[in-house]
Amino acid sequence: MGTAQLQQEQPPLGIRHMASKVPEVTFYFWVIKVLTTGMGETASDFLAHLLGPIPAVALGGLAFAASLALQLSVRRYVPWIYWTAIVMVSVFGTMAADVLHVGLGVPYTLSTPLFLTALAAVFATWYASERTLSIHSVHTRRRELFYWAAVLATFALGTAAGDLTATTAGLGYLGSGVVFAAVIAVPVVAHRWLGLNAIAAFWSAYVVTRPLGASFADWMAVSSARGGLGLGLGPVTLGWTIAILGLVGYLAVSGKDVATIGVR
Template sequence: MNKQFNDALIKVPQLTIGFWIIKILATTLGETGGDAVSMSMNLGYLVGTVIFMSFFIAAVIMQVKSTKFSPFIYWITIIASTTVGTTLADFADRSLGIGYLGGSTLLATLLIITLAIWYRTIGSISVSSIDNPKAESFYWLTIMFSQTLGTALGDWTADTAGLGYIGAAYIFSTGLGIVLTLYMFTKVSRTMLFWLAFVLTRPLGAVVGDFLDKPVAHGGLELSRYSATATLLFVIVVLIILLPQRPALKQH
């Protein structure tokens, strides 16, 4: 009885291929959706960040208060984290003037500090240990920082490093391929590989999103941010319905 109760408290999904497909689509949506509000609507990065941060906080509260795993609540919270990550990174990089490298360094530091505090407080940073509100709070704070870091990394690689959106996409796809190889053929910590993959999927989604909606003169396809966002959201909803979505299992 206690085992079933503890397992029910884990409200994050098992790590399957479907999980990573939806995650990449969600991060791409985060880029197009964030840009739609801050750029296309001309609200700016600060207002966009306030809007999406409010959305993210509300989603996290809903996720933490839920008494069982809900795929839709979980992915709504992920999407909220990617949109706020987009506008927050752009605000730090551009409005505050610290640049892509400065923003990436700051966010990487915050991510590492959050993981360290989480590990020191809970004793584990693995998905299987997220079975109480405190661990969930650390999980979502870490995810927000990872999503914001990923946006800054994507912008830095595509723009400052001069690789362009396609070149940057190749770089991050290669990084994910290396993580997959390590997962399949080595005994490297699965928890470390998870967080590496989680961070790397964000800049991949960011540069793909930029490729879709940025002007042709800047290397993009100049598609409508609204239609791209709506299409991505539709595909995500379909995949959530069609693909198995089960809660992660608690390790005993």
């Protein structure tokens, strides 16, 4: 999925600067985003099995808070800092959705619309305050906080939606991954040929990356008795982490994802 397909609205001619706190939306952005979703899914499950649910959630929450604090402290986009925060949002967002289902017994049929409502509330508040949801406008502290609130909500929503299709609907992890691979094409087609707003297309695809990556990662990790490849949570987490590190390292050196943004 390239820049031309789901590129955010560009600012009008005027003042431009290099204070962007988020990467440019490129092919690399989407690949790394999907990888972080899968890695976050298996890492969350691995930590829960290794440490127990409560210590895992506590550790995930602390790591999420620390990574987000670091991201907020820098003045511009730094690849390894930004993507570390995304990874920790993925891990903690997965845990948040799992706590509702496993810990509190909330069914995915209820948690999915609950997280959808939470995401809609974030977007509504963000737009009411800033009059834009474009990631190219994330150059103030308040807009950055709205951005990360939306990112966290998308991860929780995507986790619940992916588990809803894989388990409750009975599609299995591979079947769920195939479904979301088709679903993510919908905003691309709608934006390119049907006039869907670029910002709406971006956020729609962004939500779907979560269940897409998580479904395929789960399929690789779970046993054959559960319809998977049986590679294990640890090896899958490690393999996807190595892929993320390689791509983020490449972007840090090449600068291919550094965006110039406009003031709105």
